[in-house]
Amino acid sequence: MGARVVVTGLGVITPLGQSKDQLWTSLCNGKSGVSRITAFDTTDHEVLIAGEVKDFEPGKWFDKKLERRLDRFAQFALASSILAVEDSGIDFDKTDRNKAGAIIGTGIGGILEIEAQHTVLLQKGPSRVSPFMIPKLMANAAPAHIAIKFGIHAANFSVITACASGAHAIVEAVRVIQKGEANVMIAGGTEATISSLCVSAFNNMKALSTRNDNPHSASRPFDKDRDGFVISEGAGIIILEELEMAKKRNAYIYAEVLGFAMSDDAYHIAAPHPNGEGAYVAMKNALKESKLNPEQISYINAHATSTPMGDEVEVDTIKRVFDGNIKNLSISSTKSMLGHSLGAAGGIETAICALIIDNNVMPPTINYETPDPNCNGVDFVPNEAKEKKIQNVMSNSFGFGGHNVSIVLGKFR
Amino acid sequence: MSTEEQTLEERVREIIIKQVGGNNEQVTNETSFVNDLGADSLDTVELVMEFEDAFDMNIPDEDAEKIQTVGDAIKYIKEHIQK
Numbered sequence: 001m002g003a004r005v006v007v008t009g010l011g012v013i014t015p016l017g018q019s020k021d022q023l024w025t026s027l028c029n030g031k032s033g034v035s036r037i038t039a040f041d042t043t044d045h046e047v048l049i050a051g052e053v054k055d056f057e058p059g060k061w062f063d064k065k066l067e068r069r070l071d072r073f074a075q076f077a078l079a080s081s082i083l084a085v086e087d088s089g090i091d092f093d094k095t096d097r098n099k100a101g102a103i104i105g106t107g108i109g110g111i112l113e114i115e116a117q118h119t120v121l122l123q124k125g126p127s128r129v130s131p132f133m134i135p136k137l138m139a140n141a142a143p144a145h146i147a148i149k150f151g152i153h154a155a156n157f158s159v160i161t162a163c164a165s166g167a168h169a170i171v172e173a174v175r176v177i178q179k180g181e182a183n184v185m186i187a188g189g190t191e192a193t194i195s196s197l198c199v200s201a202f203n204n205m206k207a208l209s210t211r212n213d214n215p216h217s218a219s220r221p222f223d224k225d226r227d228g229f230v231i232s233e234g235a236g237i238i239i240l241e242e243l244e245m246a247k248k249r250n251a252y253i254y255a256e257v258l259g260f261a262m263s264d265d266a267y268h269i270a271a272p273h274p275n276g277e278g279a280y281v282a283m284k285n286a287l288k289e290s291k292l293n294p295e296q297i298s299y300i301n302a303h304a305t306s307t308p309m310g311d312e313v314e315v316d317t318i319k320r321v322f323d324g325n326i327k328n329l330s331i332s333s334t335k336s337m338l339g340h341s342l343g344a345a346g347g348i349e350t351a352i353c354a355l356i357i358d359n360n361v362m363p364p365t366i367n368y369e370t371p372d373p374n375c376n377g378v379d380f381v382p383n384e385a386k387e388k389k390i391q392n393v394m395s396n397s398f399g400f401g402g403h404n405v406s407i408v409l410g411k412f413r
Numbered sequence: 414m415s416t417e418e419q420t421l422e423e424r425v426r427e428i429i430i431k432q433v434g435g436n437n438e439q440v441t442n443e444t445s446f447v448n449d450l451g452a453d454s455l456d457t458v459e460l461v462m463e464f465e466d467a468f469d470m471n472i473p474d475e476d477a478e479k480i481q482t483v484g485d486a487i488k489y490i491k492e493h494i495q496k
Contacts, residue, residue, distance in 0.1 A: 064434070065433070127465075132455055
């Protein structure tokens with residue numbers, strides 16, 4: 001163990017709002033951010049719905065020149081970072097820039113730029129492929145541009161673990177602070193993959209919901225009739241800060257990072273371990289590191305993406321980890337409202353967990369209509385937000401590759 | 414796209430402003446892409462590609478290196494454009 005690490009700033013760009021307040025209000029009202037795809041022509045596509053970030057205005061955040069140099073995933077990351085830094089009140093002119101860094105996760109990186117330039121290659125030939133393609137598509141463009149924006153020189157890299165990327169990034173950032181290498185880290189996840197190519201590929205894996213006629217009800221974690229996840233996009237970035245520095249500058253503290261753990265299923269590249277072996281290790285060790293007993297966790301923000309198998313395995317595994325102590329436990333999946341933003345999800349959901357601790361309100365799992373006998377027995381906060389005195393929460397993130405991350409946040413005391 | 418009335422100079426200036434920045438007042442014939450508009454090496458590569466596209470011409474690398482100002486670009490394109 002090293003320094004204590006607290007969350008002092010939140011920045012989000014999501015289908016349900018491009019600020020923490022907008023997102024929080026939407027979540028507490030059980031709104032859905034899923035709608036018909038407008039990002040590309042869906043002719044011949046089987047999946048017509050997604051959680052798009054509508055009305056994102058790059059011009060609000062960057063000048064024209066920078067905008068052209070950033071793929072959408074990096075635009076989301078940089079915009080969210082600006083929001084998070086603003087929210088934290090940190091002035092980098094008054095802090096040691098050599099002790100501030102950024103670690104950002106993304107599942108895929110700049111796939112939109114790859115697709116665009118591949119089209120240029122086919123239509124106009126090799127001499128027309130943009131010299132900006134590589135610095136635009138590379139996953140590490142996101143943290144790199146954050147470093148440039150704020151002039152911060154400490155640890156800076158990307159983490160790529162599919163849908164666990166954002167959570168892994170946060171864990172790594174916490175460790176950098178614990179080791180004393182930095183006292184402020186900008187961390188989280190970002191993703192922008194709503195493209196013809198990606199939606200086709202995910203759909204051909206049979207991973208996506210095809211409930212096109214009713215987009216709002218398509219993402220239905222834990223419900224008996226769930227049929228796959230809804231792809232979405234966005235970014236969730238938090239400011240992690242060494243406690244003493246946060247206290248010294250009278251920062252608002254949303255929550256403290258009490259512990260975390262990581263693991264791998266070592267089973268299949270794109271399917272969860274049927275007994276949740278890896279997820280079990282992550283949750284169990286996260287509790288141990290947090291020095292908490294299961295009954296001290298009031299809420300879990302589940303990974304639950306609305307796939308038939310994933311949700312069931314996660315609920316079973318939670319029950320096993322909590323060994324019967326689930327009377328006071330509530331679990332919800334905010335993906336029921338936001339869809340699944342892949343590498344951004346861990347960042348967005350950690351930010352949501354900080355807001356849950358701060359507000360003592362749990363956003364619901366919407367579209368919960370028919371209990372699934374194979375995925376039941378826990379309070380899923382069905383359809384309506386609920387007030388509850390919250391002390392400690394857990395956020396789960398699992399990704400293709402069998403990667404698992406559990407992060408425990410607690411009220412700062 | 415450009416209108417019939419737009420002169421070659423205007424088109425060149427428009428492309429430069431779009432790709433590298435600046436505005437009509439700032440961008441004179443003496444304006445240097447690197448020194449005045451803050452272009453980096455990738456900007457200049459992309460700018461030359463835009464000229465090639467817009468004027469349907471091929472600008473070899475050794476020529477591209479010599480195009481450093483707005484005036485250089487206008488002069489080069491005028492001399493090499495296909496009649």
